Amino acid sequence: xxxxxxxxxIGTIIATKALEKTTEKVTESLVDKTGKFLVTLKKQxxxxxxxxxxxxxxxxxxxxxVREVESAAKANPKVAQAMQDLALLTENNPPSxxxxxLKEIKAAVEKSQQSYPxxxxxxxxxxxxxxxxxxIDQRGSxxxx
Numbered sequence: 001x002x003x004x005x006x007x008x009x010i011g012t013i014i015a016t017k018a019l020e021k022t023t024e025k026v027t028e029s030l031v032d033k034t035g036k037f038l039v040t041l042k043k044q045x046x047x048x049x050x051x052x053x054x055x056x057x058x059x060x061x062x063x064x065x066v067r068e069v070e071s072a073a074k075a076n077p078k079v080a081q082a083m084q085d086l087a088l089l090t091e092n093n094p095p096s097x098x099x100x101x102l103k104e105i106k107a108a109v110e111k112s113q114q115s116y117p118x119x120x121x122x123x124x125x126x127x128x129x130x131x132x133x134x135x136i137d138q139r140g141s142x143x144x145x
Contacts (some may be wrong), residue, residue, distance in 0.1 A: 001123075002070050002073050002074060002080070003066060003070050003116065003117070003120050004119075004120060004123040004124060004127070005073070005083055005084060005087045006066045006069035006070045006073060006083060007062075007066050007102065007105045007106075007109075007120075007124055007127075008086075008087045008090055008102070008127055009037060009069065009083045009086045009087055009090075010052065010060075010062065010065055010066060010069060010105065011098055011101040011102045011105055012030070012034060012086055012087070012090045012094070012095065012098060013034050013037070013038065013052055013086075014052070014055050014056055014060065014101050015094075015095035015096075015097045015098045015100075015101050016030055016031060016034050016095055017055070017056065018056055018097055018101075019095050019096070019097060027093060029089060029093075030089060030090070030093065030095065033082075033085055033086045033089045034086060036082050036085070036086075037079075037082040037083055037085070037086045038052070038053070040076075040078050040079050040082040041069065041072055041079050041082070041083075043076075043078075043079075044072040044075060044076045044079050045068055045069070045071075045072045045079075047068075048065060048068040048069060048072065051065060052065065061108070062104065062105045062108035062109065063108050063109055063111075063112040063114060066105065066109065067114065069083065091130070093134075094130070094131040094134050098131040099128045099129075099131040099132040102124055102127055102128045102131060103128055105124065106121065106124045106125070106128070109121070109124075
């Protein structure tokens, strides 16, 4: 479950950053939770945050980043809580481009040499579907892992 939450948190950060550069409005609460997560993660894993902050201009190794965020969340309850808070907020109000970025994360993980639990792919698919449904304004959908 931590892997999926890490992937959603990373996807949300990248999605939010991309939208900030367009005319599309990003909710203040999403920007706030994204910032809090990055500040908390930076204390545990500064090199991971540095890589995330360079995206999307510099391609992000999603497989490596998901693993690093998972590791940081397991090691530090504050990181885990900030990550969970961001994922929960995203569940109810996903950025319009989140599904696209989660698909990129899923593809990177599937190409990886690392083994992921079979539930990871299934849960990321659920998150992609929920994000797609919500962006076409069916706000009742949730990620429900």
